[in-house]
Amino acid sequence: MRNPPTKVQTKLSNIALFDDDDDEQLVSDSQILLSDISLPKQQPRRYFDPDKMQELKESISHHGILEPVILRPVATGYELVAGERRFRAAKELELETIPAVVHQLTNEQAYEIALIENLQREDLNPVEETEAILQILALRLALTEKEVISNLYKMRVTPESDRDESLTAIATKLISIFDSLQTVKWESFVVNRLPLLNLPTEVLEALRQGQIEYTKATAISTVKDADLRQALLSETIDQGLSLAQIKEKIRELKSGQSSDKPVTLKNRFVDSMQKLKKSPVWNDQKKHKKIEKLIAQIEALAIEVEA
Structure with a gap:
């Protein structure tokens, strides 16, 4: 017998992309076959820590999957929107089904939700956070990432009183998005985060x-x-x-003091001359003959090379 419709609440349910009436999604079957789920072509997350994945698998083995993944219907079944770590762990544990919430979403909406879920990770590093925020800004403003970066730098160097109408409008939208994400202030993002990408x-x-x-x-x-x-x-x-x-x-x-750095003859000569100039050897009359001999040899070598 099929389970009755179940209301499932997820930590992403308050995202503005979901309609107000859709905050608690009715699911006709809260368990979806893993074989019916495919990964999206565009995924924000590139690296999965092996130790963290092992911890998750152990948790699932003992307690099950406590939070459903988010899916959207596609021609071949369902496409994963959020919850890739849980999905991968479930497959590695050879589970047949996974708890899920299904939403009707466009490509852009699905990708933004995936980006936002990525931002909510506890182990998120600064590069991943920077890339995710930049992609969200580009999606919401319908600009390229390069255009977003350009506008952010313009905001940084242009006082509010000197901004033209276009920059003022974009700045207002950018600041609003940063406020909604509640991760980092836009000024800090420009100064401390964007340089990481270079x-x-x-x-x-x-x-x-x-x-x-x-x-x-x-x-x-x-x-x-x-x-x-x-x-x-x-x-x-x-x-x-x-x-x-x-x-x-x-x-x-x-x-030039590291033993790992390759040292050329020219560098050795320059370093030696610098040390010799500062040396007290010039006050030692007994050393002058040796110095004169070395200088004569160097001068002779220089003449020989020129010839």
């Missing part, structure tokens, strides 16, 4: 996967040499270097 690829990926904190990532990114930067990144991850240790190693790299 980090070197390998540093950005390590930050996205939660291997390092964003303060460490921004410090490591100041190393311009790609090989040295990768070496420092790997050492930070493998040895759990603190921010202070990272900064010390960067100072060593930039001063």
